[in-house]
Amino acid sequence: MAPLTRIAAERERMSAIERRIADFICDNAHLLRDYSSQQLANALGISQSSVVKFSQKFGYRGYPDLKFSIGMAVARHSGDSPPLDEDASMAAPTDAAQAALLELVQLRQAAQQQTQLTNPLSTLQQVVRLLDQAPRVYVHGLGDDGIYARDLAMRLSLQGILAIHHADAILMLADLSTVRSGDVLIVLSEFGKMQPLVHISRQFQALGGQVISITRHTANPLRASTATALAVCANADAPHMAQLLYRSSLQFLLDSLFVLLCHTNPERQRQLAVNLERVAQLIDA
Structure with missing residues (x-):
């Protein structure tokens, strides 16, 4: 709908x-x-x-x-x-636990669909072009966002992109001395209100780099400081549901970028296959 x-x-x-x-x-x-x-x-x-x-x-x-x-x-x-019949009614939730799981499935589907609509294909393709052409891609996130930042950096590396992950704001700030024009920084921050991240974003852009922010779909300082902003939709009344929806929608958004990178540049797919084979050989050794 x-x-x-x-x-x-x-x-x-x-x-x-x-x-x-x-x-x-x-x-x-x-x-x-x-x-x-x-x-x-x-x-x-x-x-x-x-x-x-x-x-x-x-x-x-x-x-x-x-x-x-x-x-x-x-x-x-x-x-x-x-139409609802007796067989269908038998499949309806019979207790609070089943109802809670059904609600999670429905809310997750809605949140991912909202995230997809909020980030149109043209915007995602623009981000993919930046990543595909960047000499280096820095990926930064703190706390829970750092887990997804690390995973994203690894996936980019498997595709042959020089990706540098930083989980420490001070180390990321120190590494700004290596930034060159055309480099890209991806900053993941759920609420986009952490001032160190806003400061790093502005400094990175001042050095000629381009910043992509990924935050909740709200007005926030980090999102306002970047020319390219992706948004995660995760609306739920219950706090525990809102947290789960943010994580699943964020993963969906990052997966979309990964798939589009493979689709846009066949060389990324070839390099991914080569690196996955190397990883498999290491595991089997």
Whole structure:
């Protein structure tokens, strides 16, 4: 359901009034056909113009077009679902544990779809070109992000890219003396608020390098300091769910870059195969 997914993906960047509209639409999509723009405005206690502007923000001429698009998406989605019968009801969650696991699966799928929509193919291809052509790629992340930064650096190295991983901000800052024009720095930071990372990003760009930030889909200092920013969508009310969704969506985003690198440059695939064979020989020795 693309319209609803797009709205959910942009929620964290909306104003308070826009969030109220978004939440109402997402929660009541199947009833939206019964609401005019004025009725929706009255239900939320806002102006009709706010509803119209919200619709136009997503590329629609007005609220009727948005309502029609959502209605069509809901109809298609409903058409894909088989009617509920006794056999289907037997497959429904029977206890709280099963319901929790089902919720995790559904939220993970939604978060990855939102992440995909938030990072269009053109943006990912731009990032892939930067990585493919860079003399050196520095990868930096702290805490949990450091785990994914290390894995990314290893995957880039297996593809024949000179990747340098730093898990220490001081060492990364010291290594700025080796930066040359055309080098790329990938900075992973969930919330993008750590000032050392913002400082490193600005210093790297001042030396002629290009920085790619990967953060949550929120307004944050690190994202604002970089010309190329990728965003991870992971919306959930429960903190433990939000953390899991961030990790799975981040991995999905990094996997997408890895696949596109192999697809864009056949030499990357050849080099990957050679290096994987070397690793296999080392393991079997």
